[in-house]
Amino acid sequence: MKTMLLAACVVALLVAAGPAQAAGDAAAGKAKSEQCAVCHGDHGEGVEAPPIAGKAEAELLQAMMEYKSGKRQDAAMKEVMSKLSDQDLADLAAHYAAMK
Numbered sequence: 001m002k003t004m005l006l007a008a009c010v011v012a013l014l015v016a017a018g019p020a021q022a023a024g025d026a027a028a029g030k031a032k033s034e035q036c037a038v039c040h041g042d043h044g045e046g047v048e049a050p051p052i053a054g055k056a057e058a059e060l061l062q063a064m065m066e067y068k069s070g071k072r073q074d075a076a077m078k079e080v081m082s083k084l085s086d087q088d089l090a091d092l093a094a095h096y097a098a099m100k
């Protein structure tokens with residue numbers, strides 16, 4: 001019985017801690033998204049750059065990580081991404097994923 005209780009606690013902890021750490025904060029992302037609007041539009045609809053609104057959060061985050069690391073090559077995106085932290089990227093991904 002004790003083991004069961006312990007297991008339940010561990011699971012509860014993992015559920016509580018996991019997503020809270022990894023997930024982006026859409027509200028924080030909105031505040032950081034002004035610098036993206038020049039190219040991606042006020043609503044992420046794409047102006048000079050591809051539309052990014054409403055895409056899957058994981059997909060957006062991965063794309064941004066790849067520009068940052070240089071795996072995906074684009075001078076404009078590399079420049080923007082290089083000034084942002086991984087948390088910024090997660091927040092921005094959450095923000096644009098939540099947009100329509």
Ligand code: HEC
Pocket residue numbers: 032033035036037038039040048049050051052060061063064072073074076077080092093
């Ligand atoms: C100076 C213009 C410019 C700015 C500013 C800019 N981007 Fe981009 N972004 C681009 C271009 C151009 C591409 C497409 C590059 C390519 O062909 O790979 C792109 C691609 C992307 C992609 C991948 C889209 C896809 O469909 O694969 C994401 C995600 C993205 N940008 C997010 C952002 C975010 C978030 C910001 C703000 C922090 C931002 N960008 C700021 C020009 C810009």
